[in-house]
Amino acid sequence: MRSTEIPIAWFAHGLRLVDIANPHAPRQTASFMPPVPEGASRVQSNDVCYDDRGLIYLIDRTRGLHILERI
Numbered sequence: 001m002r003s004t005e006i007p008i009a010w011f012a013h014g015l016r017l018v019d020i021a022n023p024h025a026p027r028q029t030a031s032f033m034p035p036v037p038e039g040a041s042r043v044q045s046n047d048v049c050y051d052d053r054g055l056i057y058l059i060d061r062t063r064g065l066h067i068l069e070r071i
Helices: none
Strands: 005-009 015-019 027-032 045-050 055-060 064-069
Touching (some): 005 045
Antiparallel strands (some): 005 015, 015 027, 045 055, 055 064
């Protein structure tokens, strides 16, 4: 962890960034919902990580890799 904001893969609801500065009241600060792929009934976000440059990598089971820049 590098800050109190953590990325969470929320499976059928894409990516959520959650601030846990107050662990008794976590707060969503950002989100990304990829489009539902053709032929699929929902998004399938499976894993998320980020690198030293601030890029967030979100894996989707049906669509592959999404790369997002945290601003």
